[in-house]
Amino acid sequence: MSILIKNGRVIDPAQNIDGHYEILIEGKKIRGVYPKAKGPKTDKIIDASGCIVIPGLVDMHAHLRDPGFEYKESIRTGTMAAVRGGFTSVCCMPNTNPVNDNKTVTEFILRKNYAEGACFVYPIGAITKGQKGEELAEMGMMKEAGCIAFSDDGRPVTNSLIMRRALEYSKIFNVLIISHCEDLKLSEGGVINEGFISTTLGLRGIPKAAEEVMVARDIALAGLTGGRLHIAHVSTEGSVRLIRDAKERGISVTAETCPHYFCLTEDAVNNYNTSAKVNPPLRTERDVEAVKQGLKDNTIDVIATDHAPHHIDDKYNKEFDAASFGISGLETAFSLGLKLVEQGVLSLKQLIMKMSVTPSGIIGIPKGTLAEGADADLAVIDLSGEFIVEPDRFLSKGKNTPFKGWQLKGAVLKTVSKGKIYEWE
Amino acid sequence: MMLKSKDLLGIKDLSAEEIINILDTAAVFKDVLARDIKKVPTLRGKTVVNLFFEPSTRTRTSFELAAKRLSTDVVNFSVPASSIAKGETLKDTALTIQALGADFVVIRHGSAGVPHFLSSVLKASVINAGDGSNEHPTQALLDLFTIRSSKENIEGLTVAIIGDVAHSRVAKSNIYGLTKLGAKVRLIGPPTLMPAAINNLPVDIYNSMEEGIRGADVIMTLRIQLERQNRGFFPSLEEYFKLYGLTGDRLKLAKDDAMVMHPGPINRGIEISTDAADGPRSVILEQVTNGLAVRMAVLYLLSGVKE
Numbered sequence A: 001m002s003i004l005i006k007n008g009r010v011i012d013p014a015q016n017i018d019g020h021y022e023i024l025i026e027g028k029k030i031r032g033v034y035p036k037a038k039g040p041k042t043d044k045i046i047d048a049s050g051c052i053v054i055p056g057l058v059d060m061h062a063h064l065r066d067p068g069f070e071y072k073e074s075i076r077t078g079t080m081a082a083v084r085g086g087f088t089s090v091c092c093m094p095n096t097n098p099v100n101d102n103k104t105v106t107e108f109i110l111r112k113n114y115a116e117g118a119c120f121v122y123p124i125g126a127i128t129k130g131q132k133g134e135e136l137a138e139m140g141m142m143k144e145a146g147c148i149a150f151s152d153d154g155r156p157v158t159n160s161l162i163m164r165r166a167l168e169y170s171k172i173f174n175v176l177i178i179s180h181c182e183d184l185k186l187s188e189g190g191v192i193n194e195g196f197i198s199t200t201l202g203l204r205g206i207p208k209a210a211e212e213v214m215v216a217r218d219i220a221l222a223g224l225t226g227g228r229l230h231i232a233h234v235s236t237e238g239s240v241r242l243i244r245d246a247k248e249r250g251i252s253v254t255a256e257t258c259p260h261y262f263c264l265t266e267d268a269v270n271n272y273n274t275s276a277k278v279n280p281p282l283r284t285e286r287d288v289e290a291v292k293q294g295l296k297d298n299t300i301d302v303i304a305t306d307h308a309p310h311h312i313d314d315k316y317n318k319e320f321d322a323a324s325f326g327i328s329g330l331e332t333a334f335s336l337g338l339k340l341v342e343q344g345v346l347s348l349k350q351l352i353m354k355m356s357v358t359p360s361g362i363i364g365i366p367k368g369t370l371a372e373g374a375d376a377d378l379a380v381i382d383l384s385g386e387f388i389v390e391p392d393r394f395l396s397k398g399k400n401t402p403f404k405g406w407q408l409k410g411a412v413l414k415t416v417s418k419g420k421i422y423e424w425e
Numbered sequence B: 001m002m003l004k005s006k007d008l009l010g011i012k013d014l015s016a017e018e019i020i021n022i023l024d025t026a027a028v029f030k031d032v033l034a035r036d037i038k039k040v041p042t043l044r045g046k047t048v049v050n051l052f053f054e055p056s057t058r059t060r061t062s063f064e065l066a067a068k069r070l071s072t073d074v075v076n077f078s079v080p081a082s083s084i085a086k087g088e089t090l091k092d093t094a095l096t097i098q099a100l101g102a103d104f105v106v107i108r109h110g111s112a113g114v115p116h117f118l119s120s121v122l123k124a125s126v127i128n129a130g131d132g133s134n135e136h137p138t139q140a141l142l143d144l145f146t147i148r149s150s151k152e153n154i155e156g157l158t159v160a161i162i163g164d165v166a167h168s169r170v171a172k173s174n175i176y177g178l179t180k181l182g183a184k185v186r187l188i189g190p191p192t193l194m195p196a197a198i199n200n201l202p203v204d205i206y207n208s209m210e211e212g213i214r215g216a217d218v219i220m221t222l223r224i225q226l227e228r229q230n231r232g233f234f235p236s237l238e239e240y241f242k243l244y245g246l247t248g249d250r251l252k253l254a255k256d257d258a259m260v261m262h263p264g265p266i267n268r269g270i271e272i273s274t275d276a277a278d279g280p281r282s283v284i285l286e287q288v289t290n291g292l293a294v295r296m297a298v299l300y301l302l303s304g305v306k307e
């Protein structure tokens, strides 16, 4: 089947395109980009009037919970949520049960995604067996099975020597080591940012230094080994400064942040609001500004979601200390990112890059472009379309979001993924 | 005048007027407690549920007795750790309490914010009897009551709070209450036992015991959890006592009529020496008695909110 997408403003930073074009899709591939009204005649036409047409977004940090925690999310619901949010490629973290630390689990994820996934899923393998931080997992075999990067996300690799080995060994395959930066001794028992709010709520705080000492360590190890380091979910001013400095010194390091770290401060946890409980925790206004500055000057390369769906019993029906960390993020990420455009932090093109072509380049997948021959992954978004965040209507099983009730702009109207059209009102 | 909220979750949320109102009401109940027959029919037919997730014989007994003096029925609903381990959520617990038909729920829990959660779910009045390291409002109220009993006016007093402020809900509630009533509050202890950014509150912080208690009108020592030394907050109990223990000698640095207070149970020779704990300046046992009157006042005033 061929589809022509007409009347939209096509923005494809990878080809430096921004203008009114028509895009022809044949089967699961993009066959061409034509000037306005010059595309071929097809049976199926998507009218993208008043909308932007962009490469399908790429999330390099999500938790799909499958296998093992399907009551929180499954590959089917997670990829449906992705597509709903304009994402067509999702990298899933290995903290499943069993942990994705061997090729059997990797193959399981890929097979299941092939059968029921609404979009591409790229598994991220664990750095160490069982995410225990003790022995390297079989990176070579997992890479061959389909893992595109390695991370013990959810847990740091505490042992500096093992982290050194991981960065060294990963060079054989030229794969990324994604670091969840947290000094577990400094963060122990902590549930929110350490500061006046943690004091007034009587909750144990996680100091910014818990993140920063590990960022500093991992940068030192990346410098030592020449391995490719990627810092996950940057949340503090100090981390941004360390990464900026490392990049200036030519160290191979990239970084991501998530919408909640530039949209919210620790104030969101006031009143013991567990929907704003995330790890790393929401920080202060200063950190939010530093994260935005880092995005602006490309210290932070990527906006990822850290999509962390949870069941209501784990997230809302428990005391703050016992509630799970995380936000269900796939369905709000792009609209929250648009706030940066509104605020003049990023141009629209830069936002799209940080959510598609840049992450694709960092993990080394042929995504994030509408070029001829590329997979037919794209999103049609009405930038001025407003909607209210209603978690009950999320396609994700995780209804946990601190953005409930927020009025956002940038409604994803259609997503084309794996050659299929998904559309919403 | 009654209280604005149906619940008593913390001192943080109370106005100075509400605090004074509770203290004045407690004074009336203290007279009741001095009578031969210490029971009044004020809250007959009401039910108080004591819901304690952390063991605390003192606080629970005080609430229980306060409730009985007001002629309410009291149910002690203990939640053993095992049922939580089996996966009961806080919501389940709240709904169980609701089904028991409680008018008041007195809640003690190791996690901050649990009373706030219950208050949003329950129609009953929720009284915080200590949540994590957040607040312990009735303890602060009984402390204020005790200070007022011998000092008349709290405004302008200098109150020194010594020890583990970081983990102390008693300290936090007292800081809110004392500063709202116009006292000057000094916090004394090692930096490892001070909560983050506590200087955002109107308090002065001292690492030196001698400097901190000099000229103080009231000295409040806090209980040291004995396991803190293993967690690196200070090197040893001996060193803690040497630096921050309240002794008779150090007490001489305070005002001649300074009061010595402690929320109990005390660790003799760790946060306080026997001569200071049992000396003429000590009001530690008076605090316990006043706790009853204050808790009666709280139950009484909260019952008015709902009618």
Ligand SMILES: [Zn+2]
Residues within 6 Å of the ligand: A153, A154, A155, A180, A232, A233, A279, A280
């Ligand atoms: Zn993480």
